[in-house]
Protein backbone atom coordinates (compact mmCIF):
# COMPACT_ATOMS: atom_id res chain seq x y z
CA UNK A 61 0.00 0.00 0.00
CA UNK A 62 1.23 3.48 -0.85
CA UNK A 63 0.05 6.59 0.86
CA UNK A 64 -0.71 8.26 -2.44
CA UNK A 65 -3.96 6.27 -2.78
CA UNK A 66 -6.90 8.62 -3.33
CA UNK A 67 -9.35 8.65 -0.43
CA UNK A 68 -12.25 6.30 -1.03
CA UNK A 69 -15.64 5.57 0.40
CA UNK A 70 -15.31 3.19 3.32
CA UNK A 71 -17.46 1.10 5.60
CA UNK A 72 -16.78 2.01 9.22
CA UNK A 73 -17.64 -0.40 12.00
CA UNK A 74 -19.09 1.33 15.05
CA UNK A 75 -18.82 -1.20 17.86
CA UNK A 76 -20.61 -0.81 21.16
CA UNK A 77 -18.15 -0.46 24.00
CA UNK A 78 -19.37 -2.92 26.63
CA UNK A 79 -20.46 -1.11 29.79
CA UNK A 80 -19.45 -1.56 33.46
CA UNK A 81 -22.80 -3.11 34.47
CA UNK A 82 -22.72 -5.95 31.91
CA UNK A 83 -24.76 -8.73 33.50
CA UNK A 84 -26.83 -11.79 32.68
CA UNK A 85 -30.52 -11.30 33.42
CA UNK A 86 -32.29 -13.49 30.86
CA UNK A 87 -33.96 -10.47 29.30
CA UNK A 88 -33.69 -11.25 25.57
CA UNK A 89 -37.00 -12.52 24.12
CA UNK A 90 -36.43 -15.67 22.05
CA UNK A 91 -32.71 -15.44 22.80
CA UNK A 92 -31.62 -18.88 24.01
CA UNK A 93 -28.16 -17.86 25.22
CA UNK A 94 -29.53 -14.96 27.26
CA UNK A 95 -32.14 -17.23 28.86
CA UNK A 96 -29.74 -20.04 29.66
CA UNK A 97 -27.25 -17.68 31.35
CA UNK A 98 -29.80 -15.74 33.39
CA UNK A 99 -28.55 -14.95 36.88
CA UNK A 100 -25.09 -16.36 36.13
CA UNK A 101 -22.31 -14.14 37.50
CA UNK A 102 -20.89 -11.89 34.78
CA UNK A 103 -17.37 -10.56 34.17
CA UNK A 104 -17.70 -6.94 33.03
CA UNK A 105 -13.94 -6.32 32.80
CA UNK A 106 -13.36 -9.40 30.65
CA UNK A 107 -16.43 -8.52 28.58
CA UNK A 108 -15.18 -5.03 27.78
CA UNK A 109 -11.65 -6.30 27.10
CA UNK A 110 -13.01 -8.96 24.70
CA UNK A 111 -15.10 -6.38 22.83
CA UNK A 112 -12.16 -3.99 22.59
CA UNK A 113 -9.84 -6.79 21.43
CA UNK A 114 -12.28 -7.53 18.62
CA UNK A 115 -12.18 -3.87 17.55
CA UNK A 116 -8.38 -3.96 17.60
CA UNK A 117 -8.36 -7.10 15.40
CA UNK A 118 -10.67 -5.47 12.85
CA UNK A 119 -8.56 -2.34 12.79
CA UNK A 120 -5.45 -4.46 12.25
CA UNK A 121 -7.16 -5.94 9.18
CA UNK A 122 -7.43 -2.42 7.79
CA UNK A 123 -11.11 -1.91 8.57
CA UNK A 124 -11.94 1.60 9.82
CA UNK A 125 -13.03 1.10 13.41
CA UNK A 126 -14.89 3.39 15.78
CA UNK A 127 -16.99 2.96 18.90
CA UNK A 128 -20.27 4.03 20.43
CA UNK A 129 -20.02 4.65 24.19
CA UNK A 130 -22.15 2.68 26.67
CA UNK A 131 -25.41 4.19 27.89
CA UNK A 132 -25.62 5.41 31.49
CA UNK A 133 -26.61 2.63 33.87
CA UNK A 134 -28.29 2.43 36.29
CA UNK A 135 -31.06 4.06 34.33
CA UNK A 136 -32.46 5.88 37.35
CA UNK A 137 -34.93 7.90 35.27
CA UNK A 138 -36.51 4.63 34.13
CA UNK A 139 -36.73 3.28 37.69
CA UNK A 140 -38.34 6.51 38.91
CA UNK A 141 -40.79 6.40 36.03
CA UNK A 142 -41.67 2.88 37.13
CA UNK A 143 -42.61 4.21 40.57
CA UNK A 144 -39.48 3.59 42.64
CA UNK A 145 -38.76 6.68 44.73
CA UNK A 146 -36.46 8.22 47.33
CA UNK A 147 -32.80 9.06 46.92
CA UNK A 148 -30.74 7.13 44.36
CA UNK A 149 -29.75 4.39 46.83
CA UNK A 150 -33.37 3.98 47.93
CA UNK A 151 -34.57 3.72 44.34
CA UNK A 152 -32.07 0.90 43.72
CA UNK A 153 -32.87 -0.88 46.99
CA UNK A 154 -36.65 -0.78 46.55
CA UNK A 155 -36.39 -1.89 42.93
CA UNK A 156 -34.28 -4.84 44.05
CA UNK A 157 -36.76 -5.72 46.77
CA UNK A 158 -39.95 -5.44 44.71
CA UNK A 159 -38.73 -6.32 41.23
CA UNK A 160 -35.20 -7.63 40.63
CA UNK A 161 -36.32 -8.01 37.00
CA UNK A 162 -36.95 -4.26 36.62
CA UNK A 163 -33.69 -3.49 38.40
CA UNK A 164 -31.82 -5.68 35.92
CA UNK A 165 -33.72 -3.95 33.11
CA UNK A 166 -32.40 -0.59 34.33
CA UNK A 167 -28.85 -1.99 34.67
CA UNK A 168 -28.55 -3.73 31.31
CA UNK A 169 -25.53 -3.07 29.17
CA UNK A 170 -27.47 -4.19 26.08
CA UNK A 171 -26.62 -1.07 24.06
CA UNK A 172 -23.31 -2.87 23.35
CA UNK A 173 -25.12 -4.65 20.48
CA UNK A 174 -25.03 -1.72 18.10
CA UNK A 175 -26.37 -3.80 15.20
CA UNK A 176 -29.66 -3.03 16.94
CA UNK A 177 -28.98 0.67 17.48
CA UNK A 178 -30.28 1.94 14.17
CA UNK A 179 -30.77 1.33 10.46
CA UNK A 180 -28.29 3.33 8.40
CA UNK A 181 -28.43 3.96 4.66
CA UNK A 182 -25.45 5.37 2.75
CA UNK A 183 -25.74 8.53 0.70
CA UNK A 184 -25.19 6.64 -2.57
CA UNK A 185 -28.61 4.99 -2.10
CA UNK A 186 -30.68 7.99 -0.99
CA UNK A 187 -32.44 10.33 -3.42
CA UNK A 188 -31.07 13.34 -1.52
CA UNK A 189 -27.52 11.93 -1.40
CA UNK A 190 -27.28 12.08 2.38
CA UNK A 191 -26.66 9.36 4.96
CA UNK A 192 -29.90 8.47 6.76
CA UNK A 193 -30.19 7.17 10.32
CA UNK A 194 -33.30 5.78 12.01
CA UNK A 195 -32.74 4.61 15.59
CA UNK A 196 -34.47 1.32 16.38
CA UNK A 197 -37.55 1.42 18.64
CA UNK A 198 -36.67 -2.02 20.09
CA UNK A 199 -40.25 -2.20 21.27
CA UNK A 200 -40.20 -5.94 22.09
CA UNK A 201 -38.37 -5.57 25.40
CA UNK A 202 -38.20 -2.77 27.95
CA UNK A 203 -34.46 -2.97 28.59
CA UNK A 204 -33.78 -2.47 24.89
CA UNK A 205 -36.60 0.00 24.19
CA UNK A 206 -35.07 2.29 26.79
CA UNK A 207 -31.90 2.57 24.66
CA UNK A 208 -33.58 4.46 21.81
CA UNK A 209 -33.49 8.07 23.07
CA UNK A 210 -29.84 7.97 24.10
CA UNK A 211 -28.90 6.20 20.86
CA UNK A 212 -30.61 8.98 18.89
CA UNK A 213 -28.73 11.61 20.90
CA UNK A 214 -25.38 9.85 20.43
CA UNK A 215 -25.84 9.49 16.67
CA UNK A 216 -26.66 13.20 16.38
CA UNK A 217 -23.51 14.10 18.34
CA UNK A 218 -21.26 11.81 16.34
CA UNK A 219 -22.75 12.67 12.93
CA UNK A 220 -23.65 16.34 13.43
CA UNK A 221 -23.42 17.90 9.98
CA UNK A 222 -26.87 18.30 8.33
CA UNK A 223 -25.25 18.68 4.91
CA UNK A 224 -24.30 15.01 5.12
CA UNK A 225 -26.52 13.34 7.70
CA UNK A 226 -30.28 13.04 8.27
CA UNK A 227 -31.51 11.81 11.64
CA UNK A 228 -35.06 10.48 11.67
CA UNK A 229 -37.17 9.77 14.73
CA UNK A 230 -37.54 6.09 15.58
CA UNK A 231 -40.46 4.32 13.91
CA UNK A 232 -43.50 4.77 16.24
CA UNK A 233 -43.28 2.41 19.22
CA UNK A 234 -45.98 -0.14 18.62
CA UNK A 235 -45.75 -3.91 18.34
CA UNK A 236 -47.10 -3.70 14.79
CA UNK A 237 -44.04 -1.60 13.95
CA UNK A 238 -41.33 -3.44 15.87
CA UNK A 239 -37.87 -2.43 14.66
CA UNK A 240 -34.54 -3.87 15.82
CA UNK A 241 -32.31 -1.97 13.42
CA UNK A 242 -29.47 -3.12 11.20
CA UNK A 243 -29.54 -6.71 12.53
CA UNK A 244 -32.40 -7.25 10.09
CA UNK A 245 -31.03 -5.09 7.30
CA UNK A 246 -28.34 -5.96 4.74
CA UNK A 247 -26.90 -3.88 1.94
CA UNK A 248 -25.33 -5.34 -1.18
CA UNK A 249 -22.97 -3.34 -3.39
CA UNK A 250 -19.92 -3.73 -5.65
CA UNK A 251 -17.65 -1.21 -4.00
CA UNK A 252 -18.81 0.96 -1.13
CA UNK A 253 -19.16 4.10 -3.25
CA UNK A 254 -21.53 2.35 -5.69
CA UNK A 255 -25.31 2.39 -5.21
CA UNK A 256 -26.50 -0.62 -3.27
CA UNK A 257 -29.48 -2.90 -2.91
CA UNK A 258 -31.01 -3.05 0.54
CA UNK A 259 -32.73 -6.08 2.01
CA UNK A 260 -35.16 -5.60 4.89
CA UNK A 261 -35.87 -8.87 6.68
CA UNK A 262 -38.95 -9.17 8.89
CA UNK A 263 -40.63 -11.76 11.06
CA UNK A 264 -44.11 -10.30 11.28
CA UNK A 265 -46.39 -8.71 8.74
CA UNK A 266 -48.95 -6.44 10.34
CA UNK A 267 -51.25 -6.96 7.39
CA UNK A 268 -52.52 -10.07 9.03
CA UNK A 269 -50.67 -13.22 8.00
CA UNK A 270 -49.50 -13.78 11.55
CA UNK A 271 -51.15 -17.20 11.67
CA UNK A 272 -48.03 -18.33 9.82
CA UNK A 273 -45.75 -16.67 12.38
CA UNK A 274 -43.53 -18.29 15.00
CA UNK A 275 -45.29 -20.36 17.67
CA UNK A 276 -42.74 -20.39 20.47
CA UNK A 277 -41.10 -16.97 20.35
CA UNK A 278 -42.09 -13.49 19.29
CA UNK A 279 -41.17 -12.06 15.88
CA UNK A 280 -39.33 -8.87 16.82
CA UNK A 281 -39.03 -7.20 13.41
CA UNK A 282 -42.05 -6.02 11.42
CA UNK A 283 -42.36 -5.54 7.71
CA UNK A 284 -44.11 -2.22 8.36
CA UNK A 285 -41.01 -0.76 10.04
CA UNK A 286 -38.85 -1.68 7.04
CA UNK A 287 -41.35 0.00 4.73
CA UNK A 288 -41.32 3.16 6.83
CA UNK A 289 -37.52 3.26 6.84
CA UNK A 290 -37.24 2.64 3.09
CA UNK A 291 -39.55 5.65 2.53
CA UNK A 292 -37.84 7.91 5.07
CA UNK A 293 -34.40 7.07 3.72
CA UNK A 294 -35.57 7.87 0.20
CA UNK A 295 -34.51 4.56 -1.30
CA UNK A 296 -35.42 3.63 -4.86
CA UNK A 297 -38.11 0.92 -4.73
CA UNK A 298 -36.37 -1.13 -7.43
CA UNK A 299 -33.35 -1.42 -5.16
CA UNK A 300 -35.19 -2.59 -2.05
CA UNK A 301 -36.04 -6.22 -1.25
CA UNK A 302 -38.28 -7.43 1.57
CA UNK A 303 -37.70 -10.94 2.85
CA UNK A 304 -39.65 -12.86 5.46
CA UNK A 305 -37.79 -14.85 8.09
CA UNK A 306 -38.59 -18.51 8.40
CA UNK A 307 -40.84 -18.76 11.51
CA UNK A 308 -39.17 -22.10 12.27
CA UNK A 309 -35.86 -20.28 12.53
CA UNK A 310 -37.31 -17.73 14.97
CA UNK A 311 -38.63 -20.62 17.05
CA UNK A 312 -35.15 -22.22 16.99
CA UNK A 313 -33.63 -19.05 18.52
CA UNK A 314 -33.07 -16.79 15.50
CA UNK A 315 -34.42 -13.67 17.22
CA UNK A 316 -32.63 -11.42 14.69
CA UNK A 317 -31.88 -12.29 11.07
CA UNK A 318 -28.17 -11.67 11.67
CA UNK A 319 -28.10 -14.90 13.68
CA UNK A 320 -28.72 -16.81 10.42
CA UNK A 321 -27.48 -14.60 7.54
CA UNK A 322 -24.71 -12.11 6.85
CA UNK A 323 -24.04 -10.02 3.77
CA UNK A 324 -20.98 -8.17 2.55
CA UNK A 325 -20.65 -6.38 -0.78
CA UNK A 326 -22.16 -8.84 -3.29
CA UNK A 327 -22.05 -11.91 -1.05
CA UNK A 328 -24.92 -13.31 1.01
CA UNK A 329 -23.85 -16.09 3.36
CA UNK A 330 -26.83 -17.74 5.01
CA UNK A 331 -28.44 -20.92 6.23
CA UNK A 332 -30.95 -22.55 3.90
CA UNK A 333 -33.62 -22.22 6.61
CA UNK A 334 -33.17 -18.47 7.02
CA UNK A 335 -36.12 -17.36 4.90
CA UNK A 336 -39.69 -18.58 4.64
CA UNK A 337 -39.51 -18.67 0.83
CA UNK A 338 -35.82 -18.84 -0.05
CA UNK A 339 -36.32 -19.21 -3.80
CA UNK A 340 -38.37 -16.02 -4.11
CA UNK A 341 -35.89 -14.11 -1.90
CA UNK A 342 -33.06 -15.27 -4.17
CA UNK A 343 -35.02 -14.30 -7.26
CA UNK A 344 -35.78 -10.82 -5.85
CA UNK A 345 -32.13 -10.29 -4.89
CA UNK A 346 -30.94 -11.40 -8.33
CA UNK A 347 -33.35 -9.04 -10.03
CA UNK A 348 -32.52 -6.06 -7.80
CA UNK A 349 -28.75 -6.58 -8.07
CA UNK A 350 -28.96 -7.43 -11.78
CA UNK A 351 -27.46 -10.82 -11.05
CA UNK A 352 -24.43 -9.40 -9.30
CA UNK A 353 -25.20 -11.16 -6.00
CA UNK A 354 -23.48 -14.39 -4.95
CA UNK A 355 -25.43 -16.50 -2.51
CA UNK A 356 -23.78 -19.18 -0.40
CA UNK A 357 -26.46 -21.17 1.37
CA UNK A 358 -25.48 -23.74 3.96
CA UNK A 359 -27.79 -26.77 3.92
CA UNK A 360 -29.40 -28.15 7.06
CA UNK A 361 -27.58 -31.47 6.57
CA UNK A 362 -24.20 -29.68 6.82
CA UNK A 363 -25.06 -27.41 9.76
CA UNK A 364 -28.38 -27.83 11.54
CA UNK A 365 -30.43 -24.80 12.50
CA UNK A 366 -29.70 -25.61 16.16
CA UNK A 367 -25.94 -25.75 15.53
CA UNK A 368 -26.08 -22.49 13.56
CA UNK A 369 -27.73 -20.86 16.60
CA UNK A 370 -25.36 -22.53 19.07
CA UNK A 371 -22.17 -21.50 17.22
CA UNK A 372 -23.37 -18.15 15.79
CA UNK A 373 -21.64 -19.10 12.52
CA UNK A 374 -23.73 -16.57 10.56
CA UNK A 375 -23.20 -13.84 13.14
CA UNK A 376 -19.64 -13.62 11.84
CA UNK A 377 -18.45 -10.42 10.23
CA UNK A 378 -17.27 -10.47 6.63
CA UNK A 379 -14.75 -7.77 5.82
CA UNK A 380 -12.50 -6.73 2.96
CA UNK A 381 -8.99 -6.16 4.30
CA UNK A 382 -6.51 -3.54 3.14
CA UNK A 383 -4.91 -6.27 0.99
CA UNK A 384 -8.27 -6.88 -0.66
CA UNK A 385 -8.81 -10.21 1.05
CA UNK A 386 -12.26 -11.33 2.15
CA UNK A 387 -12.02 -12.41 5.77
CA UNK A 388 -14.67 -14.04 7.92
CA UNK A 389 -14.37 -12.97 11.57
CA UNK A 390 -16.12 -15.77 13.43
CA UNK A 391 -16.80 -16.58 17.09
CA UNK A 392 -14.41 -19.07 18.77
CA UNK A 393 -17.41 -21.38 19.12
CA UNK A 394 -17.16 -22.08 15.35
CA UNK A 395 -13.61 -23.36 15.72
CA UNK A 396 -14.65 -25.68 18.53
CA UNK A 397 -17.54 -27.24 16.57
CA UNK A 398 -16.09 -29.95 14.33
CA UNK A 399 -18.78 -29.73 11.63
CA UNK A 400 -18.77 -25.94 11.42
CA UNK A 401 -14.97 -25.84 11.49
CA UNK A 402 -14.78 -28.35 8.62
CA UNK A 403 -17.31 -26.34 6.60
CA UNK A 404 -15.29 -23.18 7.08
CA UNK A 405 -12.18 -25.03 5.88
CA UNK A 406 -14.03 -25.93 2.69
CA UNK A 407 -15.29 -22.38 2.20
CA UNK A 408 -11.71 -21.13 2.40
CA UNK A 409 -10.57 -23.81 -0.01
CA UNK A 410 -13.37 -22.86 -2.40
CA UNK A 411 -12.37 -19.18 -2.11
CA UNK A 412 -15.65 -17.92 -0.63
CA UNK A 413 -13.36 -16.51 2.05
CA UNK A 414 -9.61 -16.01 1.87
CA UNK A 415 -9.28 -16.62 5.60
CA UNK A 416 -11.20 -17.15 8.81
CA UNK A 417 -10.19 -15.38 12.00
CA UNK A 418 -11.67 -16.44 15.31
CA UNK A 419 -12.49 -14.06 18.14
CA UNK A 420 -13.23 -14.78 21.78
CA UNK A 421 -16.38 -12.89 22.75
CA UNK A 422 -17.64 -15.29 25.39
CA UNK A 423 -19.16 -12.66 27.66
CA UNK A 424 -21.22 -11.12 24.87
CA UNK A 425 -21.99 -14.51 23.30
CA UNK A 426 -23.44 -15.75 26.60
CA UNK A 427 -26.05 -13.00 26.24
CA UNK A 428 -26.69 -13.90 22.60
CA UNK A 429 -24.47 -11.32 20.92
CA UNK A 430 -21.71 -12.36 18.51
CA UNK A 431 -19.22 -10.39 16.39
CA UNK A 432 -21.85 -8.96 14.01
CA UNK A 433 -24.23 -7.98 16.84
CA UNK A 434 -21.53 -5.76 18.29
CA UNK A 435 -21.10 -3.58 15.19
CA UNK A 436 -23.10 -1.01 13.26
CA UNK A 437 -21.83 -0.51 9.73
CA UNK A 438 -21.79 3.05 8.38
CA UNK A 439 -20.63 3.64 4.80
CA UNK A 440 -19.05 7.08 4.47
CA UNK A 441 -17.54 9.09 1.61
CA UNK A 442 -14.29 10.94 2.40
CA UNK A 443 -16.17 14.23 3.00
CA UNK A 444 -18.73 12.55 5.25
CA UNK A 445 -15.98 10.75 7.14
CA UNK A 446 -14.09 13.99 7.72
CA UNK A 447 -17.14 15.51 9.41
CA UNK A 448 -17.63 12.70 11.97
CA UNK A 449 -16.68 13.38 15.62
CA UNK A 450 -13.04 12.28 15.43
CA UNK A 451 -12.60 11.06 19.01
CA UNK A 452 -14.67 7.90 18.55
CA UNK A 453 -12.22 6.39 16.04
CA UNK A 454 -9.76 3.83 17.37
CA UNK A 455 -6.12 4.89 17.42
CA UNK A 456 -3.19 3.15 19.10
CA UNK A 457 -3.33 5.78 21.80
CA UNK A 458 -7.07 5.43 22.39
CA UNK A 459 -6.74 1.64 22.63
CA UNK A 460 -4.11 1.95 25.37
CA UNK A 461 -6.21 4.54 27.17
CA UNK A 462 -9.31 2.36 26.97
CA UNK A 463 -7.46 -0.71 28.26
CA UNK A 464 -6.34 1.25 31.32
CA UNK A 465 -9.77 2.82 31.69
CA UNK A 466 -11.46 -0.62 31.69
CA UNK A 467 -8.96 -2.04 34.17
CA UNK A 468 -9.39 0.91 36.50
CA UNK A 469 -13.17 1.16 36.49
CA UNK A 470 -14.69 -2.24 35.73
CA UNK A 471 -15.35 -4.94 38.27
CA UNK A 472 -14.04 -8.37 37.63
CA UNK A 473 -17.37 -9.97 38.41
CA UNK A 474 -20.97 -9.02 39.12
CA UNK A 475 -23.88 -10.99 40.54
CA UNK A 476 -27.59 -10.12 40.58
CA UNK A 477 -27.18 -9.10 44.24
CA UNK A 478 -24.57 -6.47 43.28
CA UNK A 479 -26.89 -4.62 40.92
CA UNK A 480 -28.41 -2.45 43.68
CA UNK A 481 -25.02 -1.51 45.14
CA UNK A 482 -24.81 2.32 45.19
CA UNK A 483 -21.03 2.01 44.79
CA UNK A 484 -21.55 0.23 41.48
CA UNK A 485 -23.67 3.18 40.36
CA UNK A 486 -20.91 5.62 41.34
CA UNK A 487 -18.25 3.53 39.62
CA UNK A 488 -20.32 3.29 36.47
CA UNK A 489 -21.07 7.03 36.26
CA UNK A 490 -17.45 7.89 37.07
CA UNK A 491 -16.25 5.59 34.29
CA UNK A 492 -18.62 7.11 31.73
CA UNK A 493 -17.73 10.62 32.82
CA UNK A 494 -14.06 9.93 32.09
CA UNK A 495 -14.87 8.11 28.87
CA UNK A 496 -16.88 10.90 27.27
CA UNK A 497 -13.93 13.17 27.96
CA UNK A 498 -11.49 10.63 26.52
CA UNK A 499 -13.42 10.37 23.25
CA UNK A 500 -14.08 14.09 23.02
CA UNK A 501 -17.85 14.05 23.35
CA UNK A 502 -17.88 16.11 26.58
CA UNK A 503 -20.84 16.13 28.98
CA UNK A 504 -23.63 14.35 27.11
CA UNK A 505 -25.47 12.34 29.76
CA UNK A 506 -28.00 13.70 32.28
CA UNK A 507 -25.91 12.68 35.29
CA UNK A 508 -23.03 14.84 34.00
CA UNK A 509 -25.00 18.09 34.07
Ligand SMILES: NCCC[C@H](NC(=O)CCC(=O)O)C(=O)O
Pocket residue numbers: 083084085086087088089091094095168170173175176204243315316427428429430433
Ligand atom coordinates in the same frame (compact mmCIF):
# COMPACT_ATOMS: atom_id res chain seq x y z
N1 LIG B 1 -27.95 -8.69 18.59
C1 LIG B 1 -27.77 -9.35 19.83
C2 LIG B 1 -28.72 -8.84 20.84
C3 LIG B 1 -28.68 -9.61 22.13
C4 LIG B 1 -29.63 -9.06 23.14
N2 LIG B 1 -29.44 -9.73 24.40
C5 LIG B 1 -29.97 -9.26 25.54
O1 LIG B 1 -30.64 -8.26 25.57
C6 LIG B 1 -29.69 -10.06 26.80
C7 LIG B 1 -29.67 -9.23 28.05
C8 LIG B 1 -29.73 -10.07 29.28
O2 LIG B 1 -30.26 -11.16 29.24
O3 LIG B 1 -29.24 -9.61 30.33
C9 LIG B 1 -31.08 -9.23 22.66
O4 LIG B 1 -31.64 -10.30 22.84
O5 LIG B 1 -31.61 -8.27 22.07
